[in-house]
Amino acid sequence: MKEEIILIGFFSETIELIHSLGISICGIIDGRDFRAKDCGNGDIPYIGTDNVLNDSTFVQRYLRVPIHLCPDSPKVRHKLYSLYKAKGFKFVNIISADSKISTSAKIIQDASVNIQYGVNISSNVTIARGVRINTYANIMHDCRIGEFATIAPNAVLLGRVTIESQAYIGANATILPGLKIGRGAVVGAGAVVTKDVHDYEIVVGIPAKSMNKENR
Secondary structure (H helix, E strand, O other), X not given: OOOEEEEEOOOHHHHHHHHHOOOEEEXXXXXXXXXXXXXXXXXXXXXXXXXXXXXXXXXXXHOOOOEEEOOOOHHHHHXXXXXXXXXXXXXXXXXXXXXXXXXXXXXXXXXXXXXXXXXXXXXXXXEOOOOEEOOOOEEOOOOXXXXXXXXXXXXXXXXXXXXXXXXXXXXXXXXXXXXXXXXXXXXOOOOEEOOOEOOOOEEEOOOOEEOOHHHO
């Protein structure tokens, strides 16, 4: 029997990845008025907004179908994870067959982890629940990626980097070895980070500098 999942949010690359894995999407829940035609085919039903969680009929019908979260925002994924988990829903990881993952890497199971095509994950990397790693990101040895963090396309995390929960690493950013990116911090696209980034700090540029007024 073909595996089925429910998608929370619409993201074209995730839909394409899921189809490539032979997984069926039995419906999409989205905060906007989504229609299946938006993704180029008509075979994905639109279930409704997150208000369906207040519908006992929906919960009873779909509770056994695992959930995968699509939003790019760490805060949004964390909020949605909490909402659906509280109702008893389970989650599923989506990992591209084209990604290269070391056998010593530790990825939490059944926790809406998303790893897109072309990603490299080296030895002894740990990945927590709700993490999203986009295309061609390179995660080197002994890195730790915290809950709901987002790693954008082509980002490079060199050895022993720690990414705390809900941090966002922009496209083409590079984090030098042994550094820590704090909880909820944002690293801008193309930035080269040469020192630790504090919780909720925003850094941009080469070398990366703080955009937070108190840190200027």
